[in-house]
Amino acid sequence: MADLKLTNVEKAYGEVKVLSNINLDIKTGELIVFVGPSGCGKSTLLRMIAGLERITGGDFAIDGMRMNDVPPAQRGIAMVFQSYALYPHMTVRDNMAFALKIAKKSAEEIRAAVDKAAHILQLTPYLDRLPKALSGGQRQRVAIGRAIVRDPKVYLFDEPLSNLDAALRVATRIEIAQLKEAMPDSTMIYVTHDQVEAMTLASRIVVLAGGGISQVGTPLDLYERPENEFVAQFIGSPAMNLMPGEVVETGAETVIRLDHGGVARAAIPTQTADMGMKVKLGVRPEDLAPTEGEPLFTGEVEITEALGEVTLLYFKRQEDGTQVVAKLPGIHSELRRKPVRLSADPKKIHLFHNGRSLLYR
Numbered sequence: 001m002a003d004l005k006l007t008n009v010e011k012a013y014g015e016v017k018v019l020s021n022i023n024l025d026i027k028t029g030e031l032i033v034f035v036g037p038s039g040c041g042k043s044t045l046l047r048m049i050a051g052l053e054r055i056t057g058g059d060f061a062i063d064g065m066r067m068n069d070v071p072p073a074q075r076g077i078a079m080v081f082q083s084y085a086l087y088p089h090m091t092v093r094d095n096m097a098f099a100l101k102i103a104k105k106s107a108e109e110i111r112a113a114v115d116k117a118a119h120i121l122q123l124t125p126y127l128d129r130l131p132k133a134l135s136g137g138q139r140q141r142v143a144i145g146r147a148i149v150r151d152p153k154v155y156l157f158d159e160p161l162s163n164l165d166a167a168l169r170v171a172t173r174i175e176i177a178q179l180k181e182a183m184p185d186s187t188m189i190y191v192t193h194d195q196v197e198a199m200t201l202a203s204r205i206v207v208l209a210g211g212g213i214s215q216v217g218t219p220l221d222l223y224e225r226p227e228n229e230f231v232a233q234f235i236g237s238p239a240m241n242l243m244p245g246e247v248v249e250t251g252a253e254t255v256i257r258l259d260h261g262g263v264a265r266a267a268i269p270t271q272t273a274d275m276g277m278k279v280k281l282g283v284r285p286e287d288l289a290p291t292e293g294e295p296l297f298t299g300e301v302e303i304t305e306a307l308g309e310v311t312l313l314y315f316k317r318q319e320d321g322t323q324v325v326a327k328l329p330g331i332h333s334e335l336r337r338k339p340v341r342l343s344a345d346p347k348k349i350h351l352f353h354n355g356r357s358l359l360y361r
């Protein structure tokens with residue numbers, strides 16, 4: 001059991017506040033992923049939870065116990081770093097046993113804990129090897145094993161896969177998902193730059209930006225109902241297309257006239273949009289599709305990127321030259337230098353006013 005609660009948590013280095021108003025409730029068994037642009041404070045927040053960085057304001061509690069001044073070793077937390085930091089002269093078994101030896105556990109206890117962790121991580125065949133005789137992925141599993149043997153209530157992962165190559169990243173990501181399944185009562189917090197890791201592993205994602213929390217939600221919440229323009233553009237790849245316009249009709253649908261021409265319909269409830277309201281229309285590349293009817297965007301395709309299962313089309317909107325990206329299923333290299341007419345289902349149109357989604361108005 002480990003419920004974590006952050007209340008108005010803040011971090012300042014001298015006069016400079018890097019994080020403020022951090023309010024977050026994390027329940028036992030959740031896997032929370034912190035994402036956000038470089039320098040937004042993801043690692044700092046993780047390190048404050050671990051006790052490696054002082055909390056300069058607010059409270060952090062585990063199961064109702066205030067932790068601000070509790071030393072790291074007594075928080076019941078284990079952290080796995082990006083650099084595995086294994087002892088090169090020790091075998092896998094000794095690396096995993098190290099913390100337990102320091103804690104003066106009995107030899108039987110240590111053996112049982114290491115064997116169990118090795119079994120969960122499929123490291124049993126490698127227990128007598130030195131780290132140099134392991135692959136990057138195996139080394140990272142040993143680093144995770146060192147955390148597991150301590151049987152912590154909370155696991156913190158700071159970009160654990162970022163040193164691995166693409167194929168190993170995928171394999172190790174799946175192992176982490178399996179690890180979470182095998183330990184349903186452990187609470188995990190995971191920092192990553194990788195959207196796919198965030199979307200696939202998280203029970204909830206915390207988007208940090210501008211020194212605070214921009215939105216917290218399930219991966220699908222953030223994808224389907226981003227609260228603001230920042231989250232809308234940060235989640236999803238390529239990023240959501242955004243175009244300025246004005247509300248010209250409210251009713252069953254909201255009708256928007258785009259600046260420099262073009263009309264769009266959005267299935268946004270009437271009461272949330274006002275006539276004449278300046279908005280930004282948002283549409284994800286994957287929600288655009290060729291149409292014979294009234295198009296939302298027209299232009300000539302400049303670049304196609306065929307990725308196998310999808311093709312990305314890059315073009316400038318005919319009316320004003322704004323760059324638009326569309327993602328079509330299949331291979332469409334033939335569309336390069338060709339005119340396209342694309343539309344989107346009104347249910348897939350997002351509207352933002354002063355940066356905030358009208359869905360949350």
Ligand SMILES: Nc1ncnc2c1ncn2[C@@H]1O[C@H](COP(=O)(O)OP(=O)(O)OP(=O)(O)O)[C@@H](O)[C@H]1O
Nearest residue numbers: 013016018036037038039040041042043044045193
């Ligand atoms: N010791 C320090 N003194 C002053 N400022 C610091 C210190 N450590 C970190 N910072 C600042 O705090 C902010 C948050 O840093 P942090 O490393 O937590 O960001 P991050 O989101 O993890 O970034 P990245 O994604 O690049 O790893 C940054 O602006 C950084 O410059």
